[in-house]
Amino acid sequence: MRYIAVVGGSYCSEEEEKLARQVGAEIVKKGGVVICGGGSGVMEAASAGAREAGGTVIGILPGDSTLEGNPHLSFAVSTGLGEARNAVIVKTADAVIAVGGEYGTLSEIALALKMDKPVVGLKSWSLKPPRELKKNIITAETAPQAVEKAFTP
Numbered sequence: 001m002r003y004i005a006v007v008g009g010s011y012c013s014e015e016e017e018k019l020a021r022q023v024g025a026e027i028v029k030k031g032g033v034v035i036c037g038g039g040s041g042v043m044e045a046a047s048a049g050a051r052e053a054g055g056t057v058i059g060i061l062p063g064d065s066t067l068e069g070n071p072h073l074s075f076a077v078s079t080g081l082g083e084a085r086n087a088v089i090v091k092t093a094d095a096v097i098a099v100g101g102e103y104g105t106l107s108e109i110a111l112a113l114k115m116d117k118p119v120v121g122l123k124s125w126s127l128k129p130p131r132e133l134k135k136n137i138i139t140a141e142t143a144p145q146a147v148e149k150a151f152t153p
Helices: 014-029 042-052 082-093 102-113 141-153
Strands: 003-008 033-037 058-063 075-078 094-098 117-124 138-140
Touching: 003 014, 003 082, 003 102, 003 141, 014 033, 014 042, 014 075, 014 094, 033 042, 033 082, 042 058, 042 094, 058 082, 082 102, 094 102, 094 141, 102 117, 117 141, 138 141
Parallel strands: 003 033, 003 094, 033 058, 058 075, 094 117, 117 138
Antiparallel strands: none
């Protein structure tokens, strides 16, 4: 079983919401578990898609209460870590799919690359490192393609 983090902004466009929902459902279809920050936006859309497909969603929350999570979580983990919980999300995951995103998403991408985890970008950040690095963002054009790439070792 693979744990796939879906990261993205707490505010997102309709297109990003649709993509995140599809990503959540596709992860479940492949037998995976969705890990996310547990909040709104991309996180909530991916959670909804996964739950509608009959899957499991683990939300790693920034605050002190499990009640802060979106209503689609199977399990909520309150960390009290604020944005530092991004490291917990990435460390828990086998791979990361970034859908759209804000600066918090960028931090999750950077942490994942630093931890040598695959990162698939779907309408997300693109980075040009100052020199050749071991890992970089893998791009995808569709939700099924993003999930397939996240499941590829």
